[in-house]
Amino acid sequence: MTEEIIIAGFGGQGVLSMGKILAYSGVMQDKEVTWMPSYGPEMRGGTANVTVILSDDRISSPILHEYDTAIILNQQSMDKFEKTVKPGGTLIFDPNGIMHPPTREDINIYKIEGAKKAAEMGNPKTFNMIILGGYLKVKPVVLPENVKKGLEKSLPERHHKLIPINLEAIELGKESLETIHSV
Template identity: 75%
Template structure:
């Protein structure tokens, strides 16, 4: 099994954190992983993306041109990465701020109203964990136990009290992800 993915959005949406948690979760399962971030000089509001590869076998390069999965969190990223999803791959997106939803018919498209759900949960900071939970529902490549361990490993210890809230947000994401188009 090899999962090559990109997570892309604005800085401040938790894009890099989501990738880091995914990478640590893969390590907890004794998988080979790469975490390759890319972001502009802006701390918040600029574009950010991270390429993550989780594999049972050795990874030759962290640089990819096509992806098995794309998690898209803004229109700029949709414009740039929708075409880079491999045929039969997965595109998961939050429709908030997406003016032109995905149009490809040769990929599996899923939508998660994570912005809305995070507001309903009373904490917009769990947005990325709602998206992450949706991803794991669509592509269950990691065990829930190892995802929890990966979350604990990626968070500084002073934030470990937030792990239950993050797990709750991930569960919410599993519950609200919607199938838009499946090939």
């Protein structure tokens, strides 16, 4: 099994940390993993993306031009990465800030109202974990206990008290995912 993922949005949406948690979760599951962040000089508010590869086999290169899954959190990222999803692949998006939703007919498309659900939870910082939960529902590439270990590894110890709310957000994300198009 190899899963090649791009997660893209604005800086401050938790894009890089979502990728890091997914990568650590894969490490905890004895997978081969790459995590390659990319962000503009403006950081918060600028565009950010991260490529994560999880594999049972050795990974030859972290550089990708096509992805099994794209998780898209803003319009600029939709414009740039929708076309890079492999035919038969998966695109997950939060409609908040997306003016032109995905239109491809050859991929699976899912919508998750992460920003809205995070606001309803009373904690906007859980946004990225809600999105991650939606992804893990469609692609359960790591076990829940390894996601918990990934959170423990990636969050500073002073924030470990937030792990339960993050796990709750992941479960909410799994419940909140909507299928838009299936191939």
